[in-house]
Amino acid sequence: MTRPFRKYQGLGNDFILMDGRRGDLPDYSGEPARALCDRRFGIGADGLILALPARDGGDVRMQILNADGSEAEMCGNGIRCFARFLADLDGSGVGMSWRVETPAGVIIPKLLEGCQITVDMGEPILEPAGVPSTIAPGHPLADAELEVDGLRLQVAAVGMGNPHAVVQVSDTASVDLERLGPALEQHPAFPARTNVHFVAVESPDRLRVRVWERGAGPTLACGTGACATLVATHLRGACERNATVELPGGPLQISWDQSNHLQMAGPAVLVFSGTLADPTSADASGGSAVNASEDPSQEAEIDCATACSEGCQRPQACPSAAAREQALAFLDQVSLDQMVNLANNSVEERTRRRIGF
Numbered sequence: 001m002t003r004p005f006r007k008y009q010g011l012g013n014d015f016i017l018m019d020g021r022r023g024d025l026p027d028y029s030g031e032p033a034r035a036l037c038d039r040r041f042g043i044g045a046d047g048l049i050l051a052l053p054a055r056d057g058g059d060v061r062m063q064i065l066n067a068d069g070s071e072a073e074m075c076g077n078g079i080r081c082f083a084r085f086l087a088d089l090d091g092s093g094v095g096m097s098w099r100v101e102t103p104a105g106v107i108i109p110k111l112l113e114g115c116q117i118t119v120d121m122g123e124p125i126l127e128p129a130g131v132p133s134t135i136a137p138g139h140p141l142a143d144a145e146l147e148v149d150g151l152r153l154q155v156a157a158v159g160m161g162n163p164h165a166v167v168q169v170s171d172t173a174s175v176d177l178e179r180l181g182p183a184l185e186q187h188p189a190f191p192a193r194t195n196v197h198f199v200a201v202e203s204p205d206r207l208r209v210r211v212w213e214r215g216a217g218p219t220l221a222c223g224t225g226a227c228a229t230l231v232a233t234h235l236r237g238a239c240e241r242n243a244t245v246e247l248p249g250g251p252l253q254i255s256w257d258q259s260n261h262l263q264m265a266g267p268a269v270l271v272f273s274g275t276l277a278d279p280t281s282a283d284a285s286g287g288s289a290v291n292a293s294e295d296p297s298q299e300a301e302i303d304c305a306t307a308c309s310e311g312c313q314r315p316q317a318c319p320s321a322a323a324r325e326q327a328l329a330f331l332d333q334v335s336l337d338q339m340v341n342l343a344n345n346s347v348e349e350r351t352r353r354r355i356g357f
């Protein structure tokens with residue numbers, strides 16, 4: 001069985017997205033997600049995002065699987081791509097918003113003009129236990145010097161429904177990201193691992209950031225990280241509450257409003273679409289997933305009118321195949337003139353019924 005997918009990117013942070021709002025998607029966590037996100041043997045992405053049925057009164061639920069197969073609580077660029085994905089599937093226009101259930105709580109993205117989407121990212125978490133981090137609480141910021149791969153770094157811990165470590169530097173280009181990123185991601189001060197951000201203050205309203213994402217490695221952008229970085233940098237007294245955060249993939253506009261919520265605005269763009277096979281146990285070399293069942297009786301019901309809009313999902317056992325065969329047999333037996341007469345008779349009969357004859 002094959003299923004449609006679409007790939008989107010937000011400032012170069014790219015994701016595979018699939019629609020499972022009918023509750024018919026298999027489990028993609030672990031190796032299936034890792035195989036799909038592999039950039040040589042799979043589609044290639046920073047993560048896999050699934051649209052699932054809501055559980056707690058929202059409009060839809062979002063599951064985010066990192067490129068290593070682990071599950072993430074939230075992703076700022078991911079939820080913008082998620083909103084664009086839903087809008088494209090459903091034909092939604094400017095002003096549409098959704099209450100999206102995530103492990104980090106309900107997040108509300110809203111469509112703007114063009115490819116722009118704004119997201120209310122909620123309130124930052126500043127208590128270390130909620131990040132989570134073992135860095136001692138500070139006022140107003142949990143900020144401590146840590147030893148990271150032989151270096152002493154001043155690290156702030158901020159939560160945005162997922163953990164972030166923020167390190168302020170004079171020049172992001174000089175940071176050895178491949179060395180310090182994974183070392184800080186797995187530092188004992190962050191028991192659930194952490195996303196890592198190195199930030200340089202270019203002006204009070206402009207920050208430049210390099211990103212190492214938990215479970216994905218270096219990425220071109222991180223929306224929750226941009227929010228966490230602005231919070232930490234503002235609380236350190238180095239920037240304003242509103243700033244442009246320049247990431248390798250481009251800028252995000254971040255505002256920390258008076259209600260204590262972070263507002264993020266940025267783009268989300270469709271890259272391409274296609275179909276893929278259901279996962280079984282993708283091999284260790286990252287091979288493509290294959291159909292999990294050859295028995296059509298074990299497969300969920302499918303609505304061909306909607307699910308197959310981008311191609312038949314069950315070419316080997318199509319539930320509409322019998323109906324198509326009957327229609328083709330009928331067309332083989334009936335001439336064009338006969339079909340025209342049938343249509344005219346049908347119209348005449350419906351007219352008589354409508355006017356009471």
